[in-house]
Amino acid sequence: xxxxxxxxxxxxxxxxxxxxxxxxxxxxxxxxxxxxxxxxxxxxxxxxxxxxxxxxxxxxxxxxxxxxxxxxxxxxx
Amino acid sequence: xxxxxxxxxxxxxxxxxxxxxxxxxxxxxxxxxxxxxxxxxxxxxxxxxxxxxxxxxxxxxxxxxxxxxxxxxxxxxxxxxxxxxxxxxxxxxxxxxxxxxxxxxxxxxxxxxxxxxxxxxxxxxxxxxxxxxxxxxxxxxxxxxxxxxxxxxxxxxxxxxxxxxxxxxxxxxxxxxxxxxxxxxxxxxxxxxxxxxxxxxxxxxxxxxxxxxxxxxxxxxxxxxxxxxxxxxxxxxxxxxxxxxxxxxxxxxxxxxxxxxxxxxxxxxxxxxxxxxxxxxxxxxxxxxxxxxxxxxxxxxxxxxxxxxxxxxxxxxxxxxxxxxxxxxxxxxxxxxxxxxxxxxxxxxxxxxxxxxxxxxxxxxxxxxxxxxxxxxxxxxxxxxxxxxxxxxxxxxxxxxxxxxxxxxxxxxxxxxxxxxxxxxxxxxxxxxxxxxxxxxxxxxxxxxxxxxxxxxxxxxxxxxxxxxxxxxxxxxxxxxxxxxxxxxxxxxxxxxxxxxxxxxxxxxxxxxxxxxxxxxxxxxxxxxxxxxxxxxxxxxxxxxxxxxxxxxxxxxxxxxxxxxxxxxxxxxxxxxxxxxxxxxxxxxxxxxxxxxxxxxxxxxxxxxxxxxxxxxxxxxxxxxxxxxxxxxxxxxxxxxxxxxxxxxxxxxxxxxxxxxxxxxxxxxxxxxxxxxxxxxxxxxxxxxxxxxxxxxxxxxxxxx
Numbered sequence: 001x002x003x004x005x006x007x008x009x010x011x012x013x014x015x016x017x018x019x020x021x022x023x024x025x026x027x028x029x030x031x032x033x034x035x036x037x038x039x040x041x042x043x044x045x046x047x048x049x050x051x052x053x054x055x056x057x058x059x060x061x062x063x064x065x066x067x068x069x070x071x072x073x074x075x076x077x
Numbered sequence: 078x079x080x081x082x083x084x085x086x087x088x089x090x091x092x093x094x095x096x097x098x099x100x101x102x103x104x105x106x107x108x109x110x111x112x113x114x115x116x117x118x119x120x121x122x123x124x125x126x127x128x129x130x131x132x133x134x135x136x137x138x139x140x141x142x143x144x145x146x147x148x149x150x151x152x153x154x155x156x157x158x159x160x161x162x163x164x165x166x167x168x169x170x171x172x173x174x175x176x177x178x179x180x181x182x183x184x185x186x187x188x189x190x191x192x193x194x195x196x197x198x199x200x201x202x203x204x205x206x207x208x209x210x211x212x213x214x215x216x217x218x219x220x221x222x223x224x225x226x227x228x229x230x231x232x233x234x235x236x237x238x239x240x241x242x243x244x245x246x247x248x249x250x251x252x253x254x255x256x257x258x259x260x261x262x263x264x265x266x267x268x269x270x271x272x273x274x275x276x277x278x279x280x281x282x283x284x285x286x287x288x289x290x291x292x293x294x295x296x297x298x299x300x301x302x303x304x305x306x307x308x309x310x311x312x313x314x315x316x317x318x319x320x321x322x323x324x325x326x327x328x329x330x331x332x333x334x335x336x337x338x339x340x341x342x343x344x345x346x347x348x349x350x351x352x353x354x355x356x357x358x359x360x361x362x363x364x365x366x367x368x369x370x371x372x373x374x375x376x377x378x379x380x381x382x383x384x385x386x387x388x389x390x391x392x393x394x395x396x397x398x399x400x401x402x403x404x405x406x407x408x409x410x411x412x413x414x415x416x417x418x419x420x421x422x423x424x425x426x427x428x429x430x431x432x433x434x435x436x437x438x439x440x441x442x443x444x445x446x447x448x449x450x451x452x453x454x455x456x457x458x459x460x461x462x463x464x465x466x467x468x469x470x471x472x473x474x475x476x477x478x479x480x481x482x483x484x485x486x487x488x489x490x491x492x493x494x495x496x497x498x499x500x501x502x503x504x505x506x507x508x509x510x511x512x513x514x515x516x517x518x519x520x521x522x523x524x525x526x527x528x529x530x531x532x533x534x535x536x537x538x539x540x541x542x543x544x545x546x547x548x549x550x551x552x553x554x555x556x557x558x559x560x561x562x563x564x565x566x567x568x569x570x571x572x573x574x575x576x577x578x579x580x581x582x583x584x585x586x587x588x589x590x591x592x593x594x595x596x597x598x599x600x601x602x603x604x605x606x607x608x609x610x611x612x613x614x615x616x617x618x619x620x621x622x623x624x625x626x627x628x629x630x631x632x633x634x635x636x637x638x639x640x641x642x643x644x645x646x647x648x649x650x651x652x653x654x655x656x657x658x659x660x661x662x663x664x665x666x667x668x669x670x671x672x673x674x675x676x677x678x679x680x681x682x683x684x685x686x687x688x689x690x691x692x693x694x695x696x697x698x699x700x701x702x703x704x705x706x707x708x709x710x711x712x713x714x715x716x717x718x719x720x721x722x723x724x725x726x727x728x729x730x731x732x733x734x735x736x737x738x739x740x741x742x743x744x745x746x747x748x749x750x751x752x753x754x755x756x757x758x759x760x761x762x763x764x765x766x767x768x769x770x771x772x773x774x775x776x777x778x779x780x781x782x
Contacts, residue, residue: 020320024565026488028323029144031182041350045359046455049464051570057182058349058570060451065565 002074004052004066007040013071014038015054022068031055038071085249087126087134090155090190091174092183093141094444094571096202099232100174101138102583104241109587122587128246137168143182145189146290146319148565150485150752153292159193160283161294170248171197172241177204177212178572180338184330185323187223191257192282196248197225200241204229211341219337223257233577256282263325264318275304285322289315352573356448366449370471373436374540377474377509381428388428392421410612411605419604422685423597429506431589433475437468438584442576450568460548461555463487463566466496470547473503474540476592477745481752489564495554497752498762501745502547504540504737507685511736512539514688514708519729542737599683599744607679607690610653618650653678667735667771668728668778670716680741687736727781731774739770 007013015023017034032038032054041058042051048063091097102109105124122138139158140151147153158168173190175183180201191197207213220227226244230237261269261281272288273281278301279294287293288308309315355361396417403409440446446468454464465487473480480500487493504512513536520535625643648654649671656678657671664674672691679690691711714723740746746759753759 020324021317023320024567025146025316025319025323026143026148026565027567028320029146029185030567030569031185031327033324033327042353042357044357044451044455045362048455049451049566051353051357051451055181056179058572060447060454060566060568060570062454062564062566065567 001070002072004038004040004050004061004069004071005063007038007050007071007074009040009043011074011076012037012039013074016070016072019068019070022070024065027059027061027065030059031057032059032069082131082133084125084133084135085128085170085245086168087136087170087172087245088158088168089136089138089172089174090186091141092143092176092179092186093569095141095174095176095183096232097141097174098138098583099577099580100172100200100202100230100238100241101136102580103232103235103238104134104136126242128242132246132249134170134242134245142186143569144186145286148488153290156286156290156292159190159195160286160292169196170245171195172200172245173197174200174202177201177207177214178210181327181330181334184334185326188257188326188330189282191223191225192260192280194254194256194280194282196252196254198241198244198248199223199225199227200237201227201229202232205231205234205236211343213339213341215337219333222333222337224255225257256280258326258329260285260322260325264321268314268318272308276301289319349572353448353570356445357451362448362452366452369440373433373471374474374537376432376436377429377506381432384428385425388421388425392417392424395421411608414612415605415608416601419601420597422604422688423593423601425510426506426685427589427593429509430475430592431585433472433506434588435581435585437472437475438581439576442574442580444571444573447568447570451570454566458492459555460551461492461495461558462499462551463489463492463496465566465568466492469496469500470503470544473500473505473547475506477501477503477505477742478592478748479588481745481748484752489566490562491558491560492564494560494753494758495551495558497749498554498758499547499550501740501742501762501766502543502550502738504543505684505742507683507742508539508543508736510685511687512536512733514711515724515729515733515736517708518712518724519726539733539737546738603679603683603686604690607653607686610656611648611651611675614647614651614655618647621646621650666778667774668731668782670723672714672723673728673732677735680736680739681743683743684736684741727778730781731778734777735770735774737770738766738773740766 001016002013004013004015015032015034015036015038020034023032023034036055038052038054040050041053044051044060049060050063050066051058051060052066053059089097089101101122101124104126109122109124124136124138126134126136128134137158139155142152142155144152145156145159147156159171171190173183173187175187187197187199201214214229216227216229226248228237228240228244230241261273269281269285272284275284279287284305287297288305291309293302293305356365396413399417400409400413403412440449449467450464452464453467457464457466466484469480469483472483477500480503481497484493484496484500487496516532516535516539520532523531525531525534622643625646626639629639629642649658653675654671657673657675660674660678661669661671664677669677676687676690680687711724712722715721716723716725740763746763749759749762750756
């Protein structure tokens with residue numbers, strides 16, 4: 001199954017409901033909610049961290065966190 | 078009652094980058110002061126603001142946070158302040174500052190604050206951007222839905238400030254407070270019913286926060302606390318319910334915003350995307366970052382040197398002038414040799430500190446700093462640090478004290494600890510005067526290739542040495558440190574913004590003031606102590622002059638030569654001379670004499686005292702009436718054993734290395750103790766850095782000479 005870490009730049013996915021318990025509370029509070037649309041904007045030069053946009057929040061998270069969060073319905077922008 | 082003057086407590090809370098501090102500056106103007114929160118050393122900014130003829134507000138600016146569930150030290154301040162609210166005098170009214178573009182996320186914090194049941198106002202900032210961003214808000218409907226006062230403001234354009242003041246006043250007088258989200262209904266009614274039954278003294282949400290955050294009001298009674306702690310046993314349940322709570326809050330917020338807030342996506346500009354392409358580019362991103370660093374350092378060396386030389390000269394003049402007009406005696410000596418050089422020694426840092434703080438404020442305000450964190454995170458992680466460690470390491474070039482405090486937003490304790498431990502290696506501005514004078518003494522003032530100054534290159538080398546040592550030390554700590562901690566990293570990438578000149582000015586003024594007052598006290602006090610130790614001594618001290626006069630009565634010495642000889646002998650027999658001589662055997666292998674020993678001893682309080690104490694030592698020692706600068710005095714100092722200049726190349730280099738590595742700042746040690754809550758880490762710094770300094774200087778001197 002795909003995770004945030006497997007998105008390509010510009011791709012959009014939706015956070016899977018089953019990932020809820022894997023999302024750190026802080027990230028949840030910043031808008032990274034199950035069902036939310038998430039877009040990968042940029043990957044840092046050394047392949048980590050990832051620059052994402054979710055629920056209007058622009059955030060950078062590390063790959064280790066991104067790998068834990070599954071996504072569904074990936075579409076190209 | 079209306080005739081009595083009243084002061085009410087108002088707290089400003091909001092996400093980072095919402096313009097909360099701009100609003101604070103607008104409300105309070107220059108009536109601000111920086112204090113400390115009780116028990117912690119986070120700066121607490123407070124200011125006063127007149128709300129009506131007889132009601133004044135004491136406004137405090139709380140650290141920026143995304144939620145009241147803290148993940149960093151900064152954020153825990155907000156929670157502590159609010160949980161103690163009802164039984165302390167803070168706050169009567171809370172103003173939640175929100176950014177119009179990220180209203181959804183900002184409302185999460187608002188909904189949490191609201192549930193504390195304290196009168197709250199929602200201030201939506203950047204309202205002037207609405208049109209440009211295609212946003213429209215139905216203000217009346219929003220007020221209705223939230224059941225709360227909402228004010229649109231633009232801190233940048235100073236709009237809506239009077240409305241905020243009015244709203245604060247009204248909320249205070251009405252004192253309406255009720256929760257927005259009833260967490261008990263939606264998650265587990267029975268569970269929250271039991272929780273609520275414990276006490277009616279606190280709102281349900283407050284009780285929920287106490288158990289989830291393990292943070293209790295100071296005056297909570299033991300019995301209630303015991304009952305609450307029972308709820309903490311099921312950690313998995315707590316975590317699950319916290320997740321559910323957040324989702325529930327967002328559901329409520331979405332429902333409200335659907336009715337009141339619309340964004341026309343076609344109006345969205347892609348400026349952010351374009352700038353991000355450049356600033357986070359594989360190559361240009363780093364090139365730009367290092368370019369900016371170079372610009373910062375260039376400005377510290379170059380632009381600051383003019384005002385610094387001016388300050389230096391003014392204090393030399395002032396000293397000479399005071400010496401003339403004051404009656405000769407102890408008071409004259411104290412003022413001209415102790416107090417004036419002491420104050421000058423502090424004030425001379427102002428240009429550098431101010432420029433550095435200005436640059437850091439610009440990088441933060443524009444949103445660029447987050448991009449640096451993004452670029453550097455992977456690299457810094459190899460050394461056990463975080464991308465967020467870059468900010469403390471850059472701030473460290475101004476002063477390690479604010480730098481250590483800037484590590485507070487690193488949520489992983491291990492990454493934070495390593496950053497704290499290595500930050501003092503970066504070249505702080507207190508080292509600069511030491512470097513500057515030593516480099517001027519031992520590196521020839523020549524240019525390579527017509528434009529590169531040799532002295533400038535040496536200074537650059539010292540900066541690189543500082544950073545490199547910090548990184549190597551971090552790598553060693555990363556390998557050896559046995560501290561286990563969960564690492565989690567998230568940083569917001571805010572929109573790019575033009576910084577407001579006013580905010581930059583405030584920021585620079587405030588930080589510089591804090592530094593001068595904080596470090597200044599220590600430096601001034603030490604200057605006076607040094608002067609005393611250098612001009613007094615044990616019993617034999619009083620006979621020095623007589624002995625010299627007797628011994629030289631047959632020789633034909635001129636008056637000046639004689640008085641020089643007396644002064645030198647006096648210094649040698651003073652308390653400080655005795656101390657310097659005591660450590661001379663230990664520092665001789667490094668190329669130092671007892672006078673340099675004195676300077677090193679006094680530097681253990683703060684590095685910059687080195688220059689000041691040498692100045693004191695040589696001005697006492699030479700007893701001249703002229704206005705020679707410290708550098709001239711040092712340059713003319715001769716090593717009696719070799720008949721060579723005392724500050725020759727090997728000695729100068731050895732001293733430079735010593736000052737690069739040694740942990741010679743009491744204020745930093747004290748801050749590290751407070752931040753790490755134990756003496757263990759500052760002691761490790763003191764001993765580790767001291768040993769490194771001694772051995773490296775030994776090696777440097779022995780190889781070069």
